[in-house]
Amino acid sequence: MALTEMAEKLRVNPIACTGHGVCAELLPELVALDEWGYPIIDPDPVPVALERDARRAVAACPALALKLTRQ
Amino acid sequence: MSTTAFWYASRATGIVALLLLTAVLVLGILVNRQGRLPGLPRFAVTDIHRNLSLLAVTFIAIHVLTAVLDTYVHIPLLSAVIPFASGYERLWLGLGAISLDLMLAMIVTSLLRGRMNRVVWRAIHLLAYASWPIAFAHSIGSSKDLQQGWMLDMAIGCAIIVGAAVIWRLVHAACQVPRAGRVAAVFAQHTTSAARHNRRTVAR
Amino acid sequence: MTAALNESAPGGAARQAAGLPRLLPPAPEDLRGHLARYGPAPYRGRSGVLISEIEASGLTGRGGAAFPVHRKLAVVARARGGRKVIVANGAESEPASRKDELLLRVAPNLVLDGLQLAAEAVGATEAHLYLHHGPTPAILRALAERAAQRLDRLSVTITQAPPRFLAGQETALVNRLAGGPALPTFQPPRVSERGLGGVPTLVQNAETLAHLALVARYGPRWFRSAGPDAEPGSMLTTIYQPDGKCRVVEAEIGAPLRSLLSSGADTRAWLVGGYHGTWLPLPQAASLTLDHASLRQHGGALGAGVLVALPADRCGLTEAARVTGYLAAESAGQCGPCLNGLPRIAAGLAELAGSGHRKQTRADVERWAGLVTGRGACNHPDGTVRFVRSALTVFAPEISLHARGQCSATNRKPFLPLPDGIPTSEDDWT
Numbered sequence: 001m002a003l004t005e006m007a008e009k010l011r012v013n014p015i016a017c018t019g020h021g022v023c024a025e026l027l028p029e030l031v032a033l034d035e036w037g038y039p040i041i042d043p044d045p046v047p048v049a050l051e052r053d054a055r056r057a058v059a060a061c062p063a064l065a066l067k068l069t070r071q
Numbered sequence: 072m073s074t075t076a077f078w079y080a081s082r083a084t085g086i087v088a089l090l091l092l093t094a095v096l097v098l099g100i101l102v103n104r105q106g107r108l109p110g111l112p113r114f115a116v117t118d119i120h121r122n123l124s125l126l127a128v129t130f131i132a133i134h135v136l137t138a139v140l141d142t143y144v145h146i147p148l149l150s151a152v153i154p155f156a157s158g159y160e161r162l163w164l165g166l167g168a169i170s171l172d173l174m175l176a177m178i179v180t181s182l183l184r185g186r187m188n189r190v191v192w193r194a195i196h197l198l199a200y201a202s203w204p205i206a207f208a209h210s211i212g213s214s215k216d217l218q219q220g221w222m223l224d225m226a227i228g229c230a231i232i233v234g235a236a237v238i239w240r241l242v243h244a245a246c247q248v249p250r251a252g253r254v255a256a257v258f259a260q261h262t263t264s265a266a267r268h269n270r271r272t273v274a275r
Numbered sequence: 276m277t278a279a280l281n282e283s284a285p286g287g288a289a290r291q292a293a294g295l296p297r298l299l300p301p302a303p304e305d306l307r308g309h310l311a312r313y314g315p316a317p318y319r320g321r322s323g324v325l326i327s328e329i330e331a332s333g334l335t336g337r338g339g340a341a342f343p344v345h346r347k348l349a350v351v352a353r354a355r356g357g358r359k360v361i362v363a364n365g366a367e368s369e370p371a372s373r374k375d376e377l378l379l380r381v382a383p384n385l386v387l388d389g390l391q392l393a394a395e396a397v398g399a400t401e402a403h404l405y406l407h408h409g410p411t412p413a414i415l416r417a418l419a420e421r422a423a424q425r426l427d428r429l430s431v432t433i434t435q436a437p438p439r440f441l442a443g444q445e446t447a448l449v450n451r452l453a454g455g456p457a458l459p460t461f462q463p464p465r466v467s468e469r470g471l472g473g474v475p476t477l478v479q480n481a482e483t484l485a486h487l488a489l490v491a492r493y494g495p496r497w498f499r500s501a502g503p504d505a506e507p508g509s510m511l512t513t514i515y516q517p518d519g520k521c522r523v524v525e526a527e528i529g530a531p532l533r534s535l536l537s538s539g540a541d542t543r544a545w546l547v548g549g550y551h552g553t554w555l556p557l558p559q560a561a562s563l564t565l566d567h568a569s570l571r572q573h574g575g576a577l578g579a580g581v582l583v584a585l586p587a588d589r590c591g592l593t594e595a596a597r598v599t600g601y602l603a604a605e606s607a608g609q610c611g612p613c614l615n616g617l618p619r620i621a622a623g624l625a626e627l628a629g630s631g632h633r634k635q636t637r638a639d640v641e642r643w644a645g646l647v648t649g650r651g652a653c654n655h656p657d658g659t660v661r662f663v664r665s666a667l668t669v670f671a672p673e674i675s676l677h678a679r680g681q682c683s684a685t686n687r688k689p690f691l692p693l694p695d696g697i698p699t700s701e702d703d704w705t
Contacts, residue, residue, distance in 0.1 A: 013461040014610035015652045016189060020105055022114045034646050038611035060114055062102050064189035069463075251701050253608035257618040 007045035008068040010054055014038070016065035023066050026057040039066075077141035082216055084134040086225075089210050091127035093229040095120060096203050097236045099196075104243060121181070128178060131171060163213035166205050173202035203233060294501055296525040297509055298485050300382055303413065306420035309384035316388040316426070317491050318395055325396040326352060329487060331495035333507045338364055338443065338480030339551070339579040341567065344487065347477060350467045351397040354475040361399040361429075362452065362471075363390045365406045365481040366436035366443030369549045370601075371581045371692050374511035375481045376407060377523045382485065383417040389484025391427050392491050397477055402429040405448055409435030437704055438694060440550075440605035444653050445470075445478045447607075456704035458607050459653040480579075482511050502528035506566045510580050517541045517586035519690070529566045536584040543587045544669050546691075548578030550598050551658025554591065554665040574665065583691065590684035592673040594691050595666035596621070596628035602659045604697040607704075613656045616647035620663060627667075630680040637674070640667070 010030055012023075019037035029050055030042040046054045046068070058066045098120035101108075108116055135151040146164065150157035152172055155165035180187060180195045207230060211217050217226045248256045300312065319325050330345035351359060363386060367375040379386060394402055404414065410433045421427050434452055436442040442457040449470045451457040470476025479487075486508060490498045499507040506528045514522045516537050526535055536545055538561045545555040547563075553575030555563065563569045567576055585591055603621035608614045623640035626632045644663060647656035667674070676682055698704060 013652070014612065014650060015459075015461050017611060018105075019611055020102075020113065022117060025112050025114050034612065036611055036615040038615075038650070040646075040650070059185060060117055062117055064184060064192065249701065250608050251698060251703065253614055254604055254606050254618055255697075255699070257615055258603070258622065261619050261622055 007048075008051070008054075008070050009043070009045050010041050010058075011067050011069055012039050012041055013065045013067065016063050018063050018065075020062050022060050022062065023057045026060055027053050030054065031057070075141075075143075077137040078143060081134050081137040081141065082214060084130045084137065085210060085214065086216070086222070088127055088130040088134055089206065089226070089229060091123055091130060092203060092206055093233055095124045095127055096199055096233055098123065099199060100236045100240050103240065124178065124181075128174060131174075135171075160213050163209055167209035167213065170202045170206035170209055173198045173205070177202070200237065207233075294497075295509055295527060297489060297501075298378060298382060298385060298482070298511060299523075299525050303381040304384065306384055306417060306424070306426075309382070313385070313388075313489075313492060316392055316488065318392065318428075319491075321352075321395065321398055323352070323396070325392060325487075325491055328490055328495050332490045332498040333495075333504075334483070334486055334490060334498065335506070336480055337482040337486065337510055337579070339369070339549075339577075341577065344479065344483060347467055347479070348393065348397055350465075351399075351475045351477040354468065356474060358401065358472070358474040359397060359399045360401045360403065360471045360474060360476040361390065361394045361397065362403040362405055362448060362476065362478045363387075363481050363484050364443055364445075364448060364478050365404060366448065367407045367579075368436065368438075368440050368443040369551075369579050369581060370440070370694050371515065371549055371583070372513045372579045373521060374513050374523045374580060378482055378485060378511065379406070380411065380413045383413050384421070385485040385488050386481045387417060387421060387427070387431070388491075389479075389486070389488035390431065391429065393477065393479060393484060393487055394429050397475075399429065399477065401471075402431045403452055403471075404431050404433045405436050405443075405452065406433060407436055407438070409433065439698060439704060440602065441607055441653065441655060442704075444655075446653070448478060449476060451705070456701060458609060458704060459655075461652045503566060503568075505568060510565075510577070512565070512580040512582050515581075515583040515690075517584055519586075521692075526565055529564050529569075532563050532565055532582070533561050535565065536582055538584070541587055542584045543589060544585050544591050546581070546583040546585065548576050549581035550602060550662055550691075551654075552576065552578045552581065552665075553661060554595070554669040556669045574661065585690060586686070588684060588686040589688075589690045590628070590673060590682050591666065591670040592624075592628045592677060593682075593684070593687075594689070595663070595670065596624040597689060597693065598691055599624045599659065599663055599666075601693050601697075602655070602662070606655060607653075610651040610656075612647045612650040616643045617656060617659060619643050620647070620659070624663060624666075627674050628677060630677060630682075632678060637667075 017038060021033055021037055023039050024031045024033045027050065030046065032040045034040055054068060058068055098116060102117050102120055106116065107113060139146050139148045144159040146157050146159055150164055150168060152168055152175070154168040155161050157164045176195055177198060180192050184192050211226060216222045300308070304312065326345055326348045329348060334344045335341040336344060365375045365379055390402055406414070414433065418431060436451065437457050439457055441447050441459060442451065444459050445466045446460040446462060447457040449466050450460060452471050466476045466478060468475060486498070502508045509525050509527050512524050512526050512535065514524055514535060524535065532545065532547070538557055542557060544557055545560060547553055547555055547570060553570070553573060555573055555575065560573060563573070565577065570576055585594065599621045603617035606613050606617050620640055620643050623636050623643070626636050640663070644660045648660050649657060673683065
């Protein structure tokens, strides 16, 4: 129970997002791009094995649009 | 080590820093424009931009330290960040300090960018457009090397590259459809491509 | 077109038994009439009494989202900090809805009572009225009369909402009140945590505040005496019958839709919940009732209470295409998926409503609908997709007819109301 509460979800602020696509390159397991270049994000909590990559993708977003939230 | 070595080191690292800063600014514009470096993935542009900026600051640190350590002229260490605090070449070194201050603001906020308001981060990052020309003026004004010969040509080359990149950026900004007109633009673009498709299907 | 006041409200005896109408007086009332009918607003202090009464009553928001009112009140009430804001939302951005406009004209004091009572309950220090038409004579008179009798603890600032579909959205509302354009912003944080000026902001629909003002006087059991247990109370509905007239009717929740809307040979289909609502087929939907539990079976919701019986002589596909074009034009254009998807969906629907369409179009529209759902900062794409998908289902026979260049409608006059003009400049959002 405690482990799932700690799990974080990846979210994008669609207003800040301008479709750079860096997130999809760094985290293809959880992020795909739609036909207009905007990210489609897996709504499930981020698997532990991908947490480091997820943080890297969040840090790399040029628009600061990607977030990891504890919700 | 003779102090002349420090002086040469300072001049050399200064020139390398200018070249690196030129590359950093151009890459920053490339990131914003979602441009790509041939053969490299998209994240490489942001990564190289970031890494080169840290490398540039490292060269500037050596540039400043060697200038301070050199005893031929007295340059207080603090004059690297406090503008116009140096007796020697007060104006040109002062400009260098201003440029470095702006760079430090950009670097610190970028290290903290995950924790700060993204609008504020961007506003501070735009100081790059002030930092580079001031660094350029510092370079030309304080270094006899850059005022003649092939080094002058190189410096002018840097200025032309930055100028071209900035013009490219400004032209794009001017051509941007304002938010209130974006939906209409998508309607128009979609209708034209749909019409073209229609024509193609009919022609077949 | 001004909405008529409860004239020929259907289901007379049943409604009287349920104690209706509750909100709408027989004629527009001034302060004296209001006080004679209801007595003064029962202020309680910040003891939390009102909030627990609202919780017991089961009152949900009447602005379209149907969020439990007590929860929003509680969040704002327990937030720390000296400044808090309350806003009565009378933007009524749904073009077909006229209920808030009517309520604010004939019973403004009920809304203003609710505003002050809720303000007291949450500790608000600042009160606003956000209105579709700005300061109307009825509102100004009500505020002046109340000021003369020193009835109100907080003075009320009136701001006019721009005529945009999104203007009443909570974050867009806050941005407008702050002086900017009525554009949504990303949530979290919710406005009840960080809203106008960064302080907790309670936003409630005007009708919701009117119900709150009555619960404060008559108690939760009274409120629950109408409507089913799961969704108690009454609601204002804006009804369009095949005759084309617009009527605002206060209905008991759970009332049979066919007691409110025509369902005979003169009606082609129903639209429930406005332009983010759902088309319902007849006769299959004829037994549905005015509540979420019933409508959920068809993927529908009450929205802000707009109910339409589309005349049999009109084409539902054409109407749906018109409205979708409007919804697309009203996108804020801030989020990539909505900005790109909605105009394409609208164009696709227009093509389906034309005579003859490409084979790919139907699949394209469905693909785009899937791409925009849940991917905007607000629920504009989701609501639009709900409207479009239900239209494609209910009017599937029309799609086939139009593909052959035919149409079963005999009247080309537009039926569903839409405002003129599309937003073209930043000024259109302020």
